[in-house]
Amino acid sequence: MKLAYDDYKLYLDYVYGAMVIDMEGNVVYMNEQCASYLRVDKDASIGRHASDVFPSTKMIEGLSCEKPRIVYYNSYAGLGISIQAPMFKDGNKVGLIEYDVIQGSEFLYDFADKYRLFLDGEFKFLPHQITHLGDNKYTINNIVGNSPGIRRLREQIAQAAHGSSTVLITGETGTGKELVAHAIHNLSSRRKHPFVRINAASLPDSLIESELFGYEPGAFTGATKEGKQGKFEQANKGTLFLDEINQMPVALQPKLLRAIQEKEIDRLGGTKSIPLDIRIITATNRDLNRLIKEGKFREDLFYRLNVVEIRTPSLRDVPGDIPLLTDSILRELNLVMGKKVTKVDPAVREMFQSYDWPGNVRELQNVIERAMNYVEGDTLLPEFFEFKQVFFDKMVNRESLLESDSPIEIVKNAAERSLIRKVLVECGNNKSQAARMLKISRPLLYKKMRRLEIEG
Ligand SMILES: Nc1ncnc2c1ncn2[C@@H]1O[C@H](COP(=O)(O)OP(=O)(O)OP(=O)(O)O)[C@@H](O)[C@H]1O
Numbered sequence: 001m002k003l004a005y006d007d008y009k010l011y012l013d014y015v016y017g018a019m020v021i022d023m024e025g026n027v028v029y030m031n032e033q034c035a036s037y038l039r040v041d042k043d044a045s046i047g048r049h050a051s052d053v054f055p056s057t058k059m060i061e062g063l064s065c066e067k068p069r070i071v072y073y074n075s076y077a078g079l080g081i082s083i084q085a086p087m088f089k090d091g092n093k094v095g096l097i098e099y100d101v102i103q104g105s106e107f108l109y110d111f112a113d114k115y116r117l118f119l120d121g122e123f124k125f126l127p128h129q130i131t132h133l134g135d136n137k138y139t140i141n142n143i144v145g146n147s148p149g150i151r152r153l154r155e156q157i158a159q160a161a162h163g164s165s166t167v168l169i170t171g172e173t174g175t176g177k178e179l180v181a182h183a184i185h186n187l188s189s190r191r192k193h194p195f196v197r198i199n200a201a202s203l204p205d206s207l208i209e210s211e212l213f214g215y216e217p218g219a220f221t222g223a224t225k226e227g228k229q230g231k232f233e234q235a236n237k238g239t240l241f242l243d244e245i246n247q248m249p250v251a252l253q254p255k256l257l258r259a260i261q262e263k264e265i266d267r268l269g270g271t272k273s274i275p276l277d278i279r280i281i282t283a284t285n286r287d288l289n290r291l292i293k294e295g296k297f298r299e300d301l302f303y304r305l306n307v308v309e310i311r312t313p314s315l316r317d318v319p320g321d322i323p324l325l326t327d328s329i330l331r332e333l334n335l336v337m338g339k340k341v342t343k344v345d346p347a348v349r350e351m352f353q354s355y356d357w358p359g360n361v362r363e364l365q366n367v368i369e370r371a372m373n374y375v376e377g378d379t380l381l382p383e384f385f386e387f388k389q390v391f392f393d394k395m396v397n398r399e400s401l402l403e404s405d406s407p408i409e410i411v412k413n414a415a416e417r418s419l420i421r422k423v424l425v426e427c428g429n430n431k432s433q434a435a436r437m438l439k440i441s442r443p444l445l446y447k448k449m450r451r452l453e454i455e456g
């Protein structure tokens, strides 16, 4: 059967959710996709008021618009982006069409990822300072990864951002807990207000209390004349991030609990309570349940903090994201270090996949940064990672290496390549001298260099 111009109604059934209302707000048209997305009966919905069919619709307010507009929605049907366009007949406004552009969080995050890559490409010629303005370094779009674990993490961040519940972020060291805390704040309606962080581990116990709650003039010897605002007060209307909460002194925990429960604080030496509107986010890389058993953390405080728990996956749990993370770290480091490393040798990728990364993303960043110092050309080669002996040890045991046609050959080549490169560097690239040191003939050295793709 051939498609004809008259089939336009059919076309409408194959775009994402589309719905039309008249100026009274009654549904005139709805396609199948829209009905199934909203979980309503299409035919029964025609003629009914849009807000009866879909209570959280923004179409009614859209009726007053003169131009198309973008609508971001988060409803029981899911997250999405749609466009509303007023419709005109003979110059008179007769209704409004709304159609989805992006439907569901999966598409939304995918879109966000692609858009970020697009922007990275657009902006890569701008100086580092401009593309890394403090504020937008820590948004949900800076969380790299496409694995189910990271997608789930983004979804949890989005959910948490919409509410105001206390969030406890758990996860191993270097898994992005601080990044997550920032991302929640920057995605929430509090984003225009302060994000204040305090790290319980970096302060002596004696200082934490005054840092958190502030003090009145003359509250103790050494207190300044003006008194001081604590982090709680500084974070008012915004988010207070209590990092490494596991290090919070037990003696201070009841006061913290009270502040969170009552939503008000007392400055040291103060006489009146100060009411506050704050979202609390905490993070720990230790198991709080164990600390509770050991008597180092109060159970009542734990329950207060653990309203929403977000667990950041360790790199071992999301190995599929290592290549993406590697590339994004390289882009970042190229800017900072003024290098142009764009390629990663397959053997390096292999090493990265087979290592278990106890320090997670932070360790990956550090390892790449260290190796970058040795790079002359545009490729990250295995020999730049000699400082990381475990890589080579692991490589030999790797299943996938054993699955290759010539596992021994690969390891031998890597070792040979590494030695020759080192000797060449030591000899200032003098081939005769290098050949002598390697105890081989000059022609054989040239032959090996060709085979092992060593530039010289
Ligand atoms: N999924 C990710 N995408 C991009 N960068 C990440 C990701 N996870 C972590 N990072 C980066 O790794 C580094 C370490 O992250 P962060 O400081 O948030 O770790 P952490 O979980 O707070 O660790 P610790 O428990 O040691 O404090 C940061 O530079 C952060 O931006």
Ligand SMILES: [Mg+2]
Residues within 6 Å of the ligand: 177, 178, 243
């Ligand atoms: Mg941290």
